[in-house]
Amino acid sequence: MPVITTIEDLRQIYQRRAPRMFYDYCESGSWTEQTFRQNTSDFAKIHLRQRVAVDMSNRTTETEMIGQKVAMPVALAPVGLTGMQHADGEILAAKAAEKFGVPFTLSTMSICSIEDVAAHTTKPFWFQLYVMKDEDFVRRILQRAKDAGCSALVLTLDLQLLGQRHKDLKNGLSAPPKLTIPTMINLATKVQWGLGMLGTKRRFFGNIVGHATGVGDPASLGAWTAEQFDLQLTWAKIEKLRDMWGGKLILKGINDAEDAIMAQKIGAEAIVVSNHGGRQLDGAHSSIRMLPSILDAVGDTTEVHLDSGIRSGQDVLKAVAMGAKSTFIGRSFVYGLGAMGEAGVTKALEIIHAELDKTMALCGERDVKALGRHNLIVPQGFE
Numbered sequence: 001m002p003v004i005t006t007i008e009d010l011r012q013i014y015q016r017r018a019p020r021m022f023y024d025y026c027e028s029g030s031w032t033e034q035t036f037r038q039n040t041s042d043f044a045k046i047h048l049r050q051r052v053a054v055d056m057s058n059r060t061t062e063t064e065m066i067g068q069k070v071a072m073p074v075a076l077a078p079v080g081l082t083g084m085q086h087a088d089g090e091i092l093a094a095k096a097a098e099k100f101g102v103p104f105t106l107s108t109m110s111i112c113s114i115e116d117v118a119a120h121t122t123k124p125f126w127f128q129l130y131v132m133k134d135e136d137f138v139r140r141i142l143q144r145a146k147d148a149g150c151s152a153l154v155l156t157l158d159l160q161l162l163g164q165r166h167k168d169l170k171n172g173l174s175a176p177p178k179l180t181i182p183t184m185i186n187l188a189t190k191v192q193w194g195l196g197m198l199g200t201k202r203r204f205f206g207n208i209v210g211h212a213t214g215v216g217d218p219a220s221l222g223a224w225t226a227e228q229f230d231l232q233l234t235w236a237k238i239e240k241l242r243d244m245w246g247g248k249l250i251l252k253g254i255n256d257a258e259d260a261i262m263a264q265k266i267g268a269e270a271i272v273v274s275n276h277g278g279r280q281l282d283g284a285h286s287s288i289r290m291l292p293s294i295l296d297a298v299g300d301t302t303e304v305h306l307d308s309g310i311r312s313g314q315d316v317l318k319a320v321a322m323g324a325k326s327t328f329i330g331r332s333f334v335y336g337l338g339a340m341g342e343a344g345v346t347k348a349l350e351i352i353h354a355e356l357d358k359t360m361a362l363c364g365e366r367d368v369k370a371l372g373r374h375n376l377i378v379p380q381g382f383e
């Protein structure tokens with residue numbers, strides 16, 4: 001077993017273990033991947049102020065997200081197809097998050113269903129919704145999330161149609177996946193992955209198959225999803241969904257100050273500044289670069305969280321010091337899951353936590369809530 005010390009180590013093991021079509025699905029951005037790359041390279045442009053001769057004992061990374069206590073300012077972002085990266089992937093990731101004390105968000109496009117995850121966890125998790133045209137389906141899935149005790153709805157607004165990812169098209173990634181000869185050869189060589197999949201009892205796309213009208217089996221899923229994403233999503237519809245849900249609402253996929261103001265007007269508890277990890281609008285700015293203008297626009301009455309590009313505790317620190325209440329991680333936890341299942345997600349969280357904690361100390365801070373712009377050196381023209 002190699003010594004794992006970084007999120008990058010987990011990525012490399014994941015790449016070796018997972019079938020190529022699922023690895024590529026995770027590790028790619030849309031079109032030229034410019035935004036995907038800038039999400040990480042922009043973090044490297046922000047520097048930290050090193051401070052010395054300050055008491056570094058008794059540190060804490062604990063904070064709150066939408067009124068919920070968390071062990072550090074990190075939540076697991078909703079990630080579709082997680083159950084194809086590792087058998088029962090959503091359940092394993094949710095368990096790791098629960099034990100660590102950070103929120104887990106289940107995607108609409110998960111393999112394990114809301115009920116599967118609820119049956120294997122003891123604390124409330126968050127549910128992410130893609131708005132579909134079928135209002136009856138939306139009403140029922142929100143009811144299922146409420147029945148399962150989900151404590152927040154994460155409504156994703158930046159995917160009314162799919163940003164094109166060239167690798168997915170070339171690999172024939174679809175639901176269900178098309179099995180070509182190269183794909184089958186690749187799947188056959190991923191023995192550990194395959195044995196796990198054979199052992200799972202989960203239904204493919206468990207939130208949708210068997211629950212949406214006309215989707216009795218996975219074969220009909222592709223056509224349904226292609227037709228169902230609601231191109232006519234408006235703020236008026238978002239208000240209706242807010243009322244239908246009636247609980248805590250997080251709007252994800254905001255990357256512009258004007259949209260942040262709209263989110264605030266409709267009374268969302270929180271927004272997630274995000275460009276979907278560079279998977280949607282290629283050419284958009286990184287979310288860390290957009291964060292300051294969004295914070296200026298909404299003040300501190302709406303919680304502002306951030307994702308896209310977080311690969312280390314140092315990145316978490318930079319985002320929080322820039323003013324984000326917390327961060328969401330997508331790929332960083334998927335790498336761990338694909339590498340080692342639940343233990344890998346725990347490892348990813350441990351790595352990020354240790355990096356955050358020690359870096360905070362070297363910046364002369366003991367409490368994550370005290371981080372601020374005074375800890376950063378931000379290059380001119382960054383904002």
Ligand code: FNR
Pocket residue numbers: 025026027039077078079080081107108109128156252274275276277278279307308309310328329330331332
């Ligand atoms: C995503 N993301 C995502 N978002 C969402 O709201 N619903 C979803 O089903 C998915 N699916 C998904 C699959 C994969 C493979 C990835 C990598 C991402 C976006 C995700 O929630 C988050 O915004 C990004 O992953 C953040 O960027 P990083 O942390 O991956 O750089």
